[in-house]
Amino acid sequence: MGIISVFIEFLEKLGGKTIEVTEAPIRKIPRREMSIKDRLELLKQMREQIEKEKEEEEERIIEEAIEWREKVITKPLSERIAEGVLKYFRGPVESLSRSIKGLELDLYRANISMSKEKYVALMLGVGIIAGIISFVLSIVIFLPWDISILIGMAGFILGFMYMRFYPKILWRRRVEDVEKALPYVLRHMASLLSAGVGIAEAMVSVAKSDYGVISEEFNLIIQDMHKGASFEDALSRFEERMASDSVTKVVKQILRAIKFGGDLADILYKMADEFAFEYRIKLMDYVQKINGIAFVYMFMSVVMPTLLIVAILAGSLLSKRLIIPISGLAVLMLLAFPLLSTIIVVMIKRAEPR
Template structure:
């Protein structure tokens, strides 16, 4: 392109901009009128300008409110992790590289959070527990070295717990799937008996209120909409759950789809088998509870009494309190109740699902 062509191109752009500006409606002060008319027009123009400014301000405020509303819709933990990752992205990414298998754990737990964000959240939770444990040690009048040890143990506990937390969530989801699986299979079997297709039956389960299993069926439907086959979606569901009951169900469904068979009868039979297994587990659980109840009574009633008696006896022999009153109150008010709560949680987690 020559110099003349470049010059002509510049003139065309300037001319087009001039035409664009000339075509805009511009409010002008009319000439040839009295001063009162001009002042009136000028006042009207000021009012219009102020209205435009108010509209722009309201628009900006509405955009800010909408952005804030979308931000508040995110969980607090996710926003906290994003803030931490924003300021310490380098060390967090270096640390997250050592977390092997974390991506797969987050995927199986259906936690929609990146690995770096989860590591950032892990650090925040660990620091909070560390400060809390240190504060408890200080309030209990323990030596500062012991309080620092409590803080270190709190950090280690928080870090290890957050590392295995996705696996805990995954196991909880698997337990809920196994609990709702008989009802979902009966639902599908009744629809198949009525002549509904397998895909439509899965969509019906996805839209029903079966908790985690409805979520997983919805994910399978999405996979099929993106090009995956029914067999691939079922196999992916089986690998994600890692459950014997789910694996058995998927294998039976794939076999019936491939080689033919009455899938409705198969699903009915599987539902009955799973319900029977649940009843047997419930009987075993009740038998275990009868033995655990004595241990629970010992921890909540006998053990605190023996502890107080032992402290009193030792204090009488030593002719002084062998444990500060604040520490004794802390143990009686928090340690033993926490032990009881932990026992209840263990009993609850052992409940068949």
Template sequence: MDVVGSIIHFLERLGGKTVEVVERPAKKIPSGKSVQERLKALKEIQMEIEREKEEKHEQELEEIIEWRKREIQASFSDRIAEVILHYFKGPVLAITNSLKGLDKDLYRANMMISKEKYVATMLIVSIFSAIFLMLFSYLIYLPSDIVILTGLLGFMGGFLYMRYYPKMVWKRRVTEVERALPYALRHMASLISAGVGIAEAMLSVSRADYGPISEEFELILRDMRTGSSFEDALTKFEQKMASESVSRVVKQILRAVKFGGNLSEILYKMAEDFSFEYRMKLVEYVQKVNGISFIYMFLTIVMPTMFVVGILAGSIMNQRLVMQPEALAVILLFAFPGVSFIIINMIKKGEPR
């Protein structure tokens, strides 16, 4: 019996070691005196391994769900741009390399998007513009060659519009920054006169609701936190805006910080100067708009009516159509609205900044 017991004891030890080496469980099997204790320990280890597998599976499912949520939250244009960039990466990269200065325009417009993805978006807008104009030309029964021509013009127009869109955004941001400058300068001057430092005053402006100038001040402070000096961060802001008003403010601040001076009084004085200049420009702008408004009404209301009446009168006198309905539709739908758009654009560009 002693020999049989020794053999059983040896086999139990050998089985425990084999399970421990092969499966390498998270917990070591306790050395028990009976087979039941060892079986119980093995069952607990097996349950623990299954729980770990379930937790890992649940974690993978959570990651997939989170990824799907981010994908759904992304805009439709972003998802299409990702598809275009994935399947047509070669042509997109070729167009990107041919467009010089696009990265600078995106940076100035504060558009946080890569050049390649923006070019993919440009292609999407161009294709949709071409399809829309071709469908419109087809619905008004234009000839097939005109339909193709309008499609090409739509593609080119959409591409050129998207190419210069960052510049338009940048100019609009500069305009908004210049408009908010007097308020931001008064804000900073009041804090500095109370004993607050220039960096803390800029932080207060960045947390206020002054529009793009608050965003730009936040970028200045971010550059300073990442190791840039105060002078370098302000100079970078000046170069990004490329504005005479912003350049004056930056130079005055740097001069006051470097050589000393009452910075709060300087900021107050510049704020008053900017406000006075804006009021004078606004008076001139109102006078100019009053003169252009008569021309705009004549070109958009009176002239189209006179044109249609003239076409009808000429057709009645000649007892035939002087102009084809398709050509008349094109003139009324594109020519006169185009002139109106040009006049509105001229008025908008003359708006004081």
């Protein structure tokens, strides 16, 4: 029993010492009541800190919104339309893109940096927008619903087909711009070659100059050479993109002069004079043709609508009723005659010499 009592006494002393050690830091902390002024000051600091954090959060949200808006605005509208269509119609777009042949080559020649699938999505998007606009315009001019639906479908088809042939149209425009600028570019290169500058440096000078499309094409040639293509291969790709007799002639003359030797500057000068002379001949023929087309345009856009209105009024007076409904007359005046005028303008533009 004596041993047990001694052990219990030891445990009691150990427990008391432990409690004393744990309570020691608490006893050292001074206890004081906060005054009302201190509490108000603390509440004021907490409120200021919360407002500051709230302002920082609002500024962060505004900065993110501005950054997102800048990205959306800087992105071309065509990209946004294509991405929107791909988001909801990826399956049909991919199936349709596989069925359209030759589109990749058209995009390559037109220098359109867009994948085939994305461009097909753009074709569908433009077709849908054109169809909706055509349908709404038909409703606005009070056409029947069935005719409005047909006009909307026609608008979709026209918009879709226009975008299908737009790369070819753009490629032809690029070829025309290149052929128009060829005499000036060839003289530019010939003057540099006469001064002792190399052919590659002369092409770099053209790429940095403001010759329009041909400066872009020369820049692509330089990029191809930087990527490892030979000078001959880069020029051949330029010839393939243009598919122009004039460009082919220039490329072959340059490659022949480099391979077999010869005064390349003199050759370029002669080709520049030849292209300039051919363009002047074409321009004279164009002026003669445009006189007849201009007469047709004036007749279709001014004389014919006036004669039609007079004929409708005369027929309506004789029959004592309007022989053509208002909706039909609106279609003629707002769609038919402007369309004919547009076709004539396009013919005049297409007849312009390269």
